[in-house]
Amino acid sequence: MDQAVGWLDGPWGIVVLSVLALLVIGWYLSYLAARLDRLHHRVETSRAALETRLARRAAVALEAARLVAPPAGEQLRLAATRMVRAPDAPVSEASENLLARALHQAFGDAEKVKKLRLDPAGGELLDELVLAGERVQLARRFHNDAVAHAQRMRRKKVVRWAHLAGTAQMPQMVEIDDSQPEGLVLP
Numbered sequence: 001m002d003q004a005v006g007w008l009d010g011p012w013g014i015v016v017l018s019v020l021a022l023l024v025i026g027w028y029l030s031y032l033a034a035r036l037d038r039l040h041h042r043v044e045t046s047r048a049a050l051e052t053r054l055a056r057r058a059a060v061a062l063e064a065a066r067l068v069a070p071p072a073g074e075q076l077r078l079a080a081t082r083m084v085r086a087p088d089a090p091v092s093e094a095s096e097n098l099l100a101r102a103l104h105q106a107f108g109d110a111e112k113v114k115k116l117r118l119d120p121a122g123g124e125l126l127d128e129l130v131l132a133g134e135r136v137q138l139a140r141r142f143h144n145d146a147v148a149h150a151q152r153m154r155r156k157k158v159v160r161w162a163h164l165a166g167t168a169q170m171p172q173m174v175e176i177d178d179s180q181p182e183g184l185v186l187p
């Protein structure tokens with residue numbers, strides 16, 4: 001037994017232990033790089049889902065703008081048109097917040113919204129707008145959660161030292177007003 005372990009005491013023992021240590025470090029770095037890649041993919045996927053939900057909300061808001069009298073209806077139409085025209089453009093937080101303000105102005109009064117719901121087509125359109133708004137809220141939460149996980153991973157010292165993120169940009173949160181107008185909140 002002493003002879004079997006004795007060869008580790010010499011120069012070959014140092015070589016074997018060094019190779020084992022390098023293998024473990026390489027495996028760990030590979031594991032971290034794969035995990036970081038999955039997190040970045042999750043961020044990209046959630047971002048695409050959020051942009052889809054925002055485009056859908058803008059399209060429904062554009063349709064709903066015809067239900068609202070000017071000037072609130074016109075402001076909503078203009079804000080929604082801006083978002084519908086550029087569905088492939090990256091999310092503009094300023095434009096999304098402008099659309100949110102227009103939605104709050106158009107549908108902030110619950111009594112006016114009740115009157116709009118008397119028309120079956122208008123009520124259906126408002127229900128669709130509520131659903132689109134809720135989906136935007138969920139998509140933004142999922143996206144920001146994915147971004148938080150990726151940012152936390154990228155802040156680890158070993159990830160920074162080994163440059164495991166490569167040239168990928170740091171993912172950013174999307175901070176928009178995605179609250180529902182008071183008049184659209186379902187009881």
